[in-house]
Every structure is written in structure tokens, then in C-alpha cells.
Amino acid sequence: MTQLYLIRHGIAAEAADYSDDQKRPLTEKGRQKTEQVAQKLLQKGIQFDLILTSPLVRAVSTAVILMDVGLSKKVQEFAPLAPEGNLETWVNWWNQSGYNNKDSSLALVGHQPDLGNWSEVLVWGKTQEKLIVKKAGVIGLNILDKTAPIGNCELFLLTSPKWLL
């Protein structure tokens, strides 16, 4: 089974306090909650072959927390995961990644509403913006057709930290 986990960054500092949105860090509470979510995923036996993350600070910090608890040995910044990034770019990457021809488990760390939209497109072929994804929330998809993931995934998990902790 090939699985894709889409994970939203944790609670970050207020936008009003940072002139550059890209540099907003996680708050202390955001770090703690993200680490608790990560520990829960680890407890359940989850391992990621790779974590791709939006290059924004709040996403990179989230990805590093996931790696630090032991969920993966590899984190890589991936520009299309920044806000308003393009799913097609990810699909092109996927098709050449080497993860597309074996059982694998990847995590994508990014932002809303993109992660919800990407998930809907991967599962249903288009988005209606109907998924609620809270900060440090997790979406889990099975990729049924590894050669053509769009419209060919199943949804097995959608949760906010509330239900995991």
C-alpha cells in the first residue's frame, strides 16, 4: 500500500507581528501540540520514507519536529507546498520520484486551504473545499493507482489534533 499523509503546520505566531509571512515561527504551544501529534503517529507505527515540506518557516519547523520524533530520516523543502502551490507540480515530481513504483509512505507538510483542496482532488478528482483541516491536523490517503494518483486515492483519515491527543 502506498500512503500519503498531508499534515498542516502547527499553531504559528500572529501574522500581525511579522512583516514577512514566510518567517512566522511556531508558537511554544504550536511546537508542543505538533510534537504530541507526531508522537501519536509514531506510536501507531507510522514511518515516512520522505517528508516534503513547504519552505515557509512554520511548515519547515513542523516537518523537523516530525523527523526529530523519529517519523522519518529525510526532510526536503518543496516549493509547490507553499501557499497556492500547484498539485500538478507535485504529481510531476511523484511520477519521477521512484516512490511511485513501490509501496511507500510520504508526508506533505503545508498550508490550508491547499492541503484540503489537494486531498479532494486526489480522492474525488476536484475540490469543493469541504475538508476542515486544523493546525497540526492530519489527512491520510491510500494511493490506489500509483501511476495516476489524481482521482485515484481513498481517504482513510482526517483529524484535528483534538481527536489524536
Place this chain on the structure above:
Amino acid sequence: MTQLYLIRHGIAAEAADYSDDQKRPLTEKGRQKTEQVAQKLLQKGIQFDLILTSPLVRAVSTAVILMDVGLSKKVQEFAPLAPEGNLETWVNWWNQSGYNNKDSSLALVGHQPDLGNWSEVLVWGKTQEKLIVKKAGVIGLNILDKTAPIGNCELFLLTSPKWLL
């Protein structure tokens, strides 16, 4: 906010051991896991104004466990929640239920693939059978338009017991 929780019955005795599928009881493990899920929902502050359940034994037992842990004071059998039941019948009930004109929280206890299909229709207007709903798994929807729920719900939770426990 008006919320709808769709909950699949717990692990039941093998079909081969019961000539009447409607009478298959929960196994001991099924009862335990269902009770753990129910306790977790209670811990998170969930209360149901009403639990509607499929009349099949494994569903009724699941609903009674939810009530017994304190999630609701009311359980009612509802024939359209039996396998291959009709969502329109539920919508007709809803429209006359009195729950449709206030904030409320209802649980529907039933079977797969119906619960997944109903959820997809409530959220996206049609089903592609893309939701994985395990035994004692939980789906959580916000009903955005109480006068016309079909296609007007958001998905905020989809989980198997694995992630809750």
C-alpha cells in the same frame, strides 16, 4: 453548529456462524473497542441529542454502548440505517425532526458501505465510494445548511478506532 456523527458498528461475529445476518452480535473484542471509542468521544466533550441506529443487532448493541457510557440519553431504531437503506428517507425524517431548526448533535449508527456513501453524498452531493470506514470508525460532519443537508456538509473527522485509542 449542527453536527452529525456517523458511526459504524463494532466487530461482530462471523456471518458464517449465523443463519440470520440481522442477529449477529458484537464479539467481546468488538464490545471493548466500541466502548473505548465511546469513552474517547465522551472525553472530548461529545453529547448526542439522539442516536439513531440500524435495527440490526450489531448496530443496536453499538448504539447502546454509546448511550451507556453517557454520550446520549436517547436511542431510537431507524429502519433506513439497515444495509442498503435510503439517505432520502433520513433527509425526510430530518426535515420534520425538530433537530433541523437549532444547533444539535446527532449520531447515526449503521453499516458499510452505506455510511461512507451517505457521508459523501451529504458533503459532495454524490458518492464515489472513497471513504474507508472501519468497524467502530467515526465520521464527523458539520451540517452547513440545515434546511438542505445534501451537498451542504463539511467533513471534519474520519477515523478508525486505531487513531482514537
